Amino acid sequence: MKKILVTMAFAVLPAFAFAAGGNVPLDHMKPDLEDKVSLQKGAATFMNYCMGCHSMKYARYERVATDLEIPLELFEENLIFSDAKIGELMNIAMQPSQAKNWFGNPPPDLTLEARLRGPDWLYSYMRGFYADPSRPYGVNNSVFKDVGMPHVLAGMQGVCAHKPDTGAEPQVDPLSGRIVKDSGCESYTTKGTMTKEEYDETIYDLVNFMVYMGEPSRMESETLGKWVLLFLVILFIPAYFLNKEYWKDVH
Ligand code: HEC
Known part of the structure; x- marks a missing residue:
């Protein structure tokens, strides 16, 4: 538990360093x-x-x-x-x-x-x-x-x-x-x-x-991200019907 807490403390540390950049x-x-x-x-x-x-x-x-x-x-x-x-x-x-x-x-x-x-x-x-x-x-x-x-x-x-x-x-x-x-x-x-x-x-x-x-790679990831989301949306359609088909006989 202690270890987890320490790790978590370190994980949020950079956020504080950033916030301390100036008080203007x-x-x-x-x-x-x-x-x-x-x-x-x-x-x-x-x-x-x-x-x-x-x-x-x-x-x-x-x-x-x-x-x-x-x-x-x-x-x-x-x-x-x-x-x-x-x-x-x-x-x-x-x-x-x-x-x-x-x-x-x-x-x-x-x-x-x-x-x-x-x-x-x-x-x-x-x-x-x-x-x-x-x-x-x-x-x-x-x-x-x-x-x-x-x-x-x-x-x-x-x-x-x-x-x-x-x-x-x-x-x-x-x-x-x-x-x-x-x-x-x-x-x-x-x-x-x-x-x-x-x-x-x-x-x-x-x-x-x-x-x-x-x-520089953020530009690529942002464009790629949209295609990935679109792909997931399209994949959802056959997955939905396949799921229905599988469970048809069970219900
Ligand atoms: C004539 C030389 C010169 C030109 C041209 C110049 N700078 Fe600077 N810049 C400096 C110097 C010297 C420092 C360091 C100042 C200090 O630490 O006191 C600096 C510091 C900076 C910093 C702060 C760096 C830090 O400490 O985080 C930024 C941001 C910056 N410049 C942006 C720019 C931008 C954007 C341009 C173009 C529009 C520009 N500079 C043009 C000389 C120049």
């Missing part, structure tokens, strides 16, 4: 691995804006292109910015020791980041940068305090003037039904090229892509 309320996002267009857009954002510093070295370009249904030549021409070949691992040239000098901490590999932090955390983090002149790159983050990463998407989002309220319930004006206050940024010190909604969507796609990267 997070905005919620629901990944959709069937939305190929969203995944493709997310991949494009990642290759353009993140791979200068972050590798995804446990994955190969070719697998990503195939899973996301992007023709290999198109992917190689437009989304690989180093001289890497399509069959290679998604490595980068930046040396961790150099990077540590520049940023305080080296940018970690992000292949499994969505499994480490979870989609809600990533979605809130990428929308959580705000102006803080006391920091080396002029920004801080509401989810990751004193982060060493610059706000690389400031051109799109702009720079938020105040610490954004993550995880806040939207407040609706009871008369007009319009949302008067939402989570995320309220006002900006520098304007970006996107509206708040467009930026949120870009980050949704980016995080969706990172969730796919953390577990």
